[in-house]
Each structure stands twice: as structure tokens, then as C-alpha cells.
Amino acid sequence: xxxxxxxxxxxxxxxxxxxxxxxxxxxxxxTDLDVIACESAEAAISVLERAGGHVALLFADVKLGxxxxxxxxxxxxGRRWPEVRVVLTSGGDAKGAGRIPxxxxxMQKPWRALDVLVQAxxxxxxxxxx
Numbered sequence: 001x002x003x004x005x006x007x008x009x010x011x012x013x014x015x016x017x018x019x020x021x022x023x024x025x026x027x028x029x030x031t032d033l034d035v036i037a038c039e040s041a042e043a044a045i046s047v048l049e050r051a052g053g054h055v056a057l058l059f060a061d062v063k064l065g066x067x068x069x070x071x072x073x074x075x076x077x078g079r080r081w082p083e084v085r086v087v088l089t090s091g092g093d094a095k096g097a098g099r100i101p102x103x104x105x106x107m108q109k110p111w112r113a114l115d116v117l118v119q120a121x122x123x124x125x126x127x128x129x130x
Contacts (some may be wrong), residue, residue, distance in 0.1 A: 009056035009127035011120060013037040014044045014073065016065045020109075024059055027113045031120040033057060041068035045076065052081045057123035059116065062090035062100075071099045078103060083130060085123040087116075 011033040015021035021037050028035045033056060038044045041064050048055055058077055062070040074086045078101050088100055091109035100106050107115060 008054075009033050009124055010051060010054045011035045011057040011059060011123070012044055012047055012055050014039070014041060014058065014060035014064065014070065016040065016061065016063075020061070024116065027116050028057075028059065028120055031117060032124050033120055040064055040066040041070065041073035041076075042066050044073055048077065048081060048084075052084075055081065055084050056127035057120055058084050058086045059119070060086070060088055062088050063092065071101075074101050074104045083126070085119065085126060087119050 011028040011031065013021055013024045013028065013035060015024060016039045021039065025035050025037045036047055038047060044058070044060070058074070060070040060073055064070050070088050074088055077084050077086055086101065086104040087107060088104050089107045089109050089111055105119060
């Protein structure tokens with residue numbers, strides 16, 4: 001049975017570390033966004049292909065397992081779903097920060113829940129205005 005898409009905007013969390021993914025999901029569940037969590041960029045693309053018009057926020061780690069990293073994912077999302085607010089996070093030294101798309105927001109790990117909530121609010125307001 002196919003899962004039906006929610007009527008409200010979606011936050012898509014993409015993180016290969018289960019503990020961090022669960023934390024980000026818990027924080028975002030306190031917002032008006034429905035939350036879908038994935039552990040890879042490829043899984044996120046699959047969700048976006050089904051629900052792209054409903055996704056308001058992509059919250060992704062820069063370093064992901066699989067063929068795509070978070071920067072590749074952010075670039076693909078910017079091309080195919082430009083209305084999605086993109087937030088990239090990393091616990092590294094931000095070497096890849098020069099590759100981060102200009103429209104993406106970068107958050108150094110450990111991020112603060114308040115900062116995530118602010119980005120979710122921006123995404124929610126933009127989705128409702130569209």
C-alpha cells in the first residue's frame with residue numbers, strides 16, 4: 001500500500017548518523033512541518049520525486065554515505081526544486097563550505113535546536129506564501 005502524502009509542508013532530514021537524525025527529527029516534529037527522515041541522499045531524492053511539491057525544508061549533513069554527499073544533494077534540489085529551503089550541516093572543518101550552494105544555509109555541528117527551529121519557521125512561512 002502506498003503511503004499518502006501529508007497536506008502540510010514537509011521537512012526532509014537527511015543524516016547517516018542515526019542518533020543525529022533522530023535528534024533533528026525530534027526537533028523538527030515540534031514545528032508545523034511533517035517530518036520524513038532518510039539516511040542517504042539517494043533516499044532523499046526518491047522522497048522528493050514523490051513529494052517535491054510538499055517539501056519545504058531539506059535539512060542535510062554534508063557528509064553522507066552513498067554516491068552523493070549533502071552538497072551534491074543540495075545542488076540537485078536547487079536545480080529541480082528551487083522552492084525548497086536547504087540547510088546543510090557538518091561537524092567537520094567546513095572544507096566543503098566553498099562548494100555549498102549560495103542559496104543554502106550552513107550550520108556547523110553541533111547545531112542548536114533554536115537555530116533549526118528558526119530555519120523551519122522560515123521554510124513554513126515561505127511554503128504557506130506560495
